[in-house]
Amino acid sequence: MAGIVACVLLSVVTVVNSQVQTAFLEYMQTRMGSLEERIAQWHDHSNRYSSELRDFKNQVLKMLENIEKERDTVRNEMENTNVRLDRLEREVDYLETQNPEPPCVDIDTKLTELHQQKKKKKEKYEKLTGCPKAELAENEEPDVQLSPPVNRKSYCSDTISQVNAMKILKRFGSNAGLWTKDPIGNSEKVYVFDGAGNDTVFVFSRMKEFTLSSSTRKVPRIKLPYPWIGTGHIVYGGNLFYIRQDEEFQVIKFNLTTKTIVDSAVLPIEQQVPVYGLSKFNYIDIVADEEGLWVIYATKENEKNICLAKLDPGNLGIEQMWDTPCPIENAESAFVVCGTLYVVYNTKLPSRSRIQCVFDVSGTISSEHVPIVYFPKRYGSHSSMKYNPKEKQIYAWDDGYQILYKLNMKPRDELY
Ligand SMILES: *[C@@H]1O[C@H](CO)[C@@H](O)[C@H](O)[C@H]1NC(C)=O
Numbered sequence: 001m002a003g004i005v006a007c008v009l010l011s012v013v014t015v016v017n018s019q020v021q022t023a024f025l026e027y028m029q030t031r032m033g034s035l036e037e038r039i040a041q042w043h044d045h046s047n048r049y050s051s052e053l054r055d056f057k058n059q060v061l062k063m064l065e066n067i068e069k070e071r072d073t074v075r076n077e078m079e080n081t082n083v084r085l086d087r088l089e090r091e092v093d094y095l096e097t098q099n100p101e102p103p104c105v106d107i108d109t110k111l112t113e114l115h116q117q118k119k120k121k122k123e124k125y126e127k128l129t130g131c132p133k134a135e136l137a138e139n140e141e142p143d144v145q146l147s148p149p150v151n152r153k154s155y156c157s158d159t160i161s162q163v164n165a166m167k168i169l170k171r172f173g174s175n176a177g178l179w180t181k182d183p184i185g186n187s188e189k190v191y192v193f194d195g196a197g198n199d200t201v202f203v204f205s206r207m208k209e210f211t212l213s214s215s216t217r218k219v220p221r222i223k224l225p226y227p228w229i230g231t232g233h234i235v236y237g238g239n240l241f242y243i244r245q246d247e248e249f250q251v252i253k254f255n256l257t258t259k260t261i262v263d264s265a266v267l268p269i270e271q272q273v274p275v276y277g278l279s280k281f282n283y284i285d286i287v288a289d290e291e292g293l294w295v296i297y298a299t300k301e302n303e304k305n306i307c308l309a310k311l312d313p314g315n316l317g318i319e320q321m322w323d324t325p326c327p328i329e330n331a332e333s334a335f336v337v338c339g340t341l342y343v344v345y346n347t348k349l350p351s352r353s354r355i356q357c358v359f360d361v362s363g364t365i366s367s368e369h370v371p372i373v374y375f376p377k378r379y380g381s382h383s384s385m386k387y388n389p390k391e392k393q394i395y396a397w398d399d400g401y402q403i404l405y406k407l408n409m410k411p412r413d414e415l416y
């Protein structure tokens with residue numbers, strides 16, 4: 001009996017067991033089925049995504065190609081324009097060298113025109129009214145105003161507002177050099193220093209002689225007792241102040257009448273470094289302004305920025321020194337106007353020179369108040385830019401071309 005009961009129980013358990021197993025298996029199958037379905041869906045999606053991604057990549061590549069092509073065309077066009085511009089500039093230069101004008105002719109013709117206009121007006125007035133018009137109306141400029149008064153302190157509160165005009169006078173000598181006129185006195189002589197190291201100065205009696213000369217064979221010259229270094233020299237008050245490199249840098253004061261050395265000095269500056277990042281041959285640049293002579297230099301101690309000092313032309317003593325905020329890097333040249341240092345910058349591949357840092361020793365002007373002043377683009381880089389305080393123009397040497405830049409000034413207080 002017990003055996004039968006056990007047997008029945010066992011078979012019941014077995015039946016129940018097999019039922020449970022079947023249900024479990026079915027459950028597992030549906031689960032797995034749905035999982036499979038989802039995996040298939042994922043596959044589908046990821047296939048779609050990757051093909052979409054591929055398409056997108058292709059599109060982007062195509063767009064990039066087009067952009068590249070467009071850039072090439074634009075670059076080609078720009079190069080063409082540049083070449084044409086260059087050619088035009090050269091043609092203008094050629095025309096200018098064929099018809100050299102004396103530097104003042106523009107002003108003169110303008111004044112004559114003005115005069116004639118006034119004369120005509122006067123005649124018309126007299127014809128209409130029948131009575132003579134009073135001479136020298138209020139707004140008429142008297143002829144004596146032709147050359148502005150110079151070296152008056154009150155005249156010297158000006159700052160550069162722009163480069164008003166440029167004139168290419170000649171192509172003479174090598175890439176680097178310096179040409180200048182004495183701003184003191186009435187001498188018309190033009191002094192030309194060809195190269196950043198030589199001992200022979202050419203002296204042309206007048207500007208015209210320089211622009212018209214075709215060879216230096218007959219040009220008077222001065223052989224200096226020691227060769228010069230750099231392009232930082234200046235003729236001032238009948239003396240030449242030039243830089244010589246012996247063991248140290250020396251400033252030599254040379255009497256141009258007697259052709260003798262008057263004085264020489266080693267400046268109290270230690271460990272000098274090139275003062276302009278783009279014109280490495282200059283360690284000392286002596287410049288003139290309305291107030292006298294200045295020395296622009298740089299030292300190892302203040303490696304990044306340009307320094308300025310006031311030079312006594314009498315005994316070559318340094319009166320005062322300043323560290324300026326103007327960086328040496330990418331500086332090409334500099335000059336002082338009315339006690340303010342203007343540093344001209346360019347790029348290693350020469351582009352347009354620009355005044356981008358200003359330092360006023362009286363502290364009334366600072367760089368942020370002065371707009372950047374651009375020079376017209378010419379040939380290469382300026383190896384020297386000498387400001388002539390009498391003429392308010394810059395004698396520049398640009399890759400062997402001698403150029404005059406006429407400056408437009410405005411009063412300091414208009415800056416604010
Ligand atoms: C100085 O320049 C002349 C040409 O003007 C040249 O013949 C001469 O070799 C130069 N001298 C030096 C020392 O470079």
Ligand SMILES: *[C@@H]1O[C@H](CO)[C@@H](O)[C@H](O)[C@H]1NC(C)=O
Binds near residue numbers: 237238239255256258
């Ligand atoms: C040059 O020397 C002569 C003779 O000593 C002198 O008369 C003349 O004034 C000097 N020139 C300058 C600019 O100092």
